[in-house]
Amino acid sequence: MSNSARFGNHDPDARDLPPAVIRMRNIFKIYGSGSAEVRALDGVDLTIREGEFVAIMGPSGSGKSTCMNMIGCLDVPSAGEYLFRGVNVGGLDRDELALLRRHFMGFIFQSFNLLPRVTALANVELPLIYDGVRRSERKARAREALRIVGLSGREPATPNQLSGGQQQRVAIARALVTEPPVLLADEPTGNLDTGMADSIMVQLAQIRAERGITIVMVTHEPDIARYADRVLYFVDGKLVKDGTPDEVLS
Amino acid sequence: MRWLDIFVMAFQAIVRNKLRSFLTTLGIIIGVGSVVAMVHLGQSATRSVTDEIASIGSNLLFVMPGTAQRGPGGVRTSAEPFDLEDVEAIAQEVPEVLVAPAITVNPTVVIGNANETIPVVGTDNNYFVVRNHGIAYGRAFDPDELNAGSAVCIIGTTLIDEMYLGQEPLGTTLRVGRTACRVIAVLEEKGQSMGQDRDKTILMPVKAVQRRLLGSLDVQTIFVSALIDGSTGRVQKDIESLLRQRRHITSPEDDDFYVRDTQDIANALASTTNTMTILLGAIAAVSLLVGGIGIMNIMLVSVTERTREIGIRLAIGARTRDVLTQFLVESIALSTLGGIIGLLLGIGGTWLVTSRLDMPFLLAPGVMLLGFFFSVAIGVIFGFFPARKAARLNPIDALRHE
Numbered sequence: 001m002s003n004s005a006r007f008g009n010h011d012p013d014a015r016d017l018p019p020a021v022i023r024m025r026n027i028f029k030i031y032g033s034g035s036a037e038v039r040a041l042d043g044v045d046l047t048i049r050e051g052e053f054v055a056i057m058g059p060s061g062s063g064k065s066t067c068m069n070m071i072g073c074l075d076v077p078s079a080g081e082y083l084f085r086g087v088n089v090g091g092l093d094r095d096e097l098a099l100l101r102r103h104f105m106g107f108i109f110q111s112f113n114l115l116p117r118v119t120a121l122a123n124v125e126l127p128l129i130y131d132g133v134r135r136s137e138r139k140a141r142a143r144e145a146l147r148i149v150g151l152s153g154r155e156p157a158t159p160n161q162l163s164g165g166q167q168q169r170v171a172i173a174r175a176l177v178t179e180p181p182v183l184l185a186d187e188p189t190g191n192l193d194t195g196m197a198d199s200i201m202v203q204l205a206q207i208r209a210e211r212g213i214t215i216v217m218v219t220h221e222p223d224i225a226r227y228a229d230r231v232l233y234f235v236d237g238k239l240v241k242d243g244t245p246d247e248v249l250s
Numbered sequence: 251m252r253w254l255d256i257f258v259m260a261f262q263a264i265v266r267n268k269l270r271s272f273l274t275t276l277g278i279i280i281g282v283g284s285v286v287a288m289v290h291l292g293q294s295a296t297r298s299v300t301d302e303i304a305s306i307g308s309n310l311l312f313v314m315p316g317t318a319q320r321g322p323g324g325v326r327t328s329a330e331p332f333d334l335e336d337v338e339a340i341a342q343e344v345p346e347v348l349v350a351p352a353i354t355v356n357p358t359v360v361i362g363n364a365n366e367t368i369p370v371v372g373t374d375n376n377y378f379v380v381r382n383h384g385i386a387y388g389r390a391f392d393p394d395e396l397n398a399g400s401a402v403c404i405i406g407t408t409l410i411d412e413m414y415l416g417q418e419p420l421g422t423t424l425r426v427g428r429t430a431c432r433v434i435a436v437l438e439e440k441g442q443s444m445g446q447d448r449d450k451t452i453l454m455p456v457k458a459v460q461r462r463l464l465g466s467l468d469v470q471t472i473f474v475s476a477l478i479d480g481s482t483g484r485v486q487k488d489i490e491s492l493l494r495q496r497r498h499i500t501s502p503e504d505d506d507f508y509v510r511d512t513q514d515i516a517n518a519l520a521s522t523t524n525t526m527t528i529l530l531g532a533i534a535a536v537s538l539l540v541g542g543i544g545i546m547n548i549m550l551v552s553v554t555e556r557t558r559e560i561g562i563r564l565a566i567g568a569r570t571r572d573v574l575t576q577f578l579v580e581s582i583a584l585s586t587l588g589g590i591i592g593l594l595l596g597i598g599g600t601w602l603v604t605s606r607l608d609m610p611f612l613l614a615p616g617v618m619l620l621g622f623f624f625s626v627a628i629g630v631i632f633g634f635f636p637a638r639k640a641a642r643l644n645p646i647d648a649l650r651h652e
């Protein structure tokens with residue numbers, strides 16, 4: 001599928017900077033109405049460029065996950081414009097969004113979200129199944145992805161036979177097996193202890209260094225955010241701070 | 251997505267929940283099984299009825315005195331009985347027929363030390379053709395014996411088994427009532443028919459029975475075989491008008507005799523079994539419907555249960571149609587599996603029943619195919635709604651589902 005042609009790079013306002021992958025203009029996400037109205041996102045403008053490692057921070061309920069889901073095209077904004085690689089996502093239908101996710105995004109969740117009672121290998125194979133990759137090639141690529149995250153030999157294990165850190169590694173392997181240009185992680189270390197969290201972050205940083213992929217990650221912890229080279233800070237659905245970890249976290 | 255992967259996925263989902271899958275398909279298994287069994291059994295029953303009618307003699311008419319509305323052997327009133335002249339008249343006047351008189355008495359028959367009550371039929375040589383019951387070995391009555399009413403007899407095979415204990419009966423003498431009677435032939439084996447052992451019988455010349463056993467010149471029944479296929483209606487009318495003439499009856503309402511066509515009886519029985527088949531088949535079809543609803547129910551539960559899984563799949567890049575086919579294939583696989591098991595059980599059950607009841611075992615490929623496709627269709631129809639529900643889930647809502 002030649003989606004790279006459709007979701008090509010068009011960046012009007014940057015000459016020397018890498019092209020923008022994610023560009024949001026005045027994005028709103030409003031739940032409920034009247035007095036019960038909640039503005040999960042309240043006029044967000046942001047641009048994320050190719051190869052950036054961005055951490056999204058902010059207090060609980062500030063709209064981090066909402067923003068992340070918007071970026072991942074899992075949710076649609078109430079108002080505003082979202083361009084992914086220059087393509088207006090608002091003009092895409094459900095299946096086009098699915099293809100966009102399939103080919104351009106890898107997801108990592110706080111709660112791992114592996115298929116239960118299915119082996120690690122099968123979990124990693126899953127995106128390739130939807131891509132119509134042949135069985136033998138699929139298995140080989142899934143094995144390789146598991147090797148990269150250090151889980152060689154654990155292929156036949158089901159999620160309940162794996163530790164939290166191992167499950168999250170399986171999830172990373174699944175997110176990366178299709179070699180997407182963008183990796184989206186919502187609190188990837190939220191359910192892990194500090195040691196485990198650090199090793200996961202080292203792994204992500206290494207993968208990013210090797211592949212030059214764009215990573216957007218939600219986190220609560222400043223220590224984790226320091227792995228990123230840019231931090232977006234949300235309060236009450238508004239993007240209030242944007243800068244290097246040192247600038248934002250000081 | 252490749253079809254092979256879709257099937258593997260569906261199969262894994264079914265196997266992962268073996269007991270539930272089995273219980274889900276139980277409705278289909280029972281539905282298809284009973285439809286297949288009912289139709290097959292109905293078919294076998296119809297066939298065994300028509301076979302029996304054919305073994306009694308095809309194109310056969312019974313002529314009996316009386317006004318009873320029932321079939322042969324039914325209630326007879328004290329109407330004037332027939333005699334051999336009536337038999338002769340039918341044979342002479344009605345074209346293309348073969349006529350045999352029959353007088354049945356039930357005397358005690360003694361062979362050696364054994365004695366038993368056996369139906370003895372007084373008739374002539376036409377009987378073998380008309381009743382479709384030929385001689386296995388030995389000879390037919392000769393004309394002198396028929397005219398004289400000689401004490402000769404032709405016996406059915408049950409007598410050999412039960413009373414001769416397997417010994418050669420030809421040329422021996424047995425006692426029928428008070429008459430000593432020489433055995434000149436043995437009838438072909440016919441087996442059971444209409445709950446009667448047709449081999450437990452003795453044939454004697456009609457005059458022998460009249461004179462020696464009955465003591466009158468009456469003829470109880472006249473068997474008439476129409477020699478041309480499909481002419482029984484015409485023959486029946488001819489016989490009726492002839493007998494009215496001979497008995498001086500002016501209007502059909504005053505008939506003191508009746509003519510029955512075995513084809514009528516066959517048709518009546520066949521239509522009864524047909525009605526039964528349709529009725530039972532309809533009940534079975536309803537159970538199939540219930541089975542379909544069972545599948546839908548479980549698929550809906552399964553979709554709710556697996557909402558999060560669906561969310562993961564959507565996040566990973568599954569399109570609406572990917573999720574739709576996954577769940578649709580799952581429900582079709584379930585119902586088809588149930589259909590196949592039901593088919594096998596239905597055929598197995600039919601085989602068991604028919605072999606026990608000594609009925610012919612006939613396979614109806616049309617019904618089997620229909621049952622199969624019906625179960626596939628049920629999977630499609632009742633799987634569609636849950637599958638669509640799954641496919642239409644909002645990715646983020648599905649992912650958040652607990």
Ligand SMILES: Nc1ncnc2c1ncn2[C@@H]1O[C@H](COP(=O)(O)OP(=O)(O)OP(=O)(O)O)[C@@H](O)[C@H]1O
Binds near residue numbers: 031
């Ligand atoms: N489906 C929904 N319906 C109604 N309100 C919602 C819904 N989803 C989110 N919200 C609200 O939107 C706001 C932002 O939620 P969001 O999940 O983005 O917060 P968050 O920053 O990720 O918080 P946390 O750090 O606790 O994960 C919250 O006030 C939340 O209650």
Ligand SMILES: [Mg+2]
Binds near residue numbers: 065
């Ligand atoms: Mg959150």
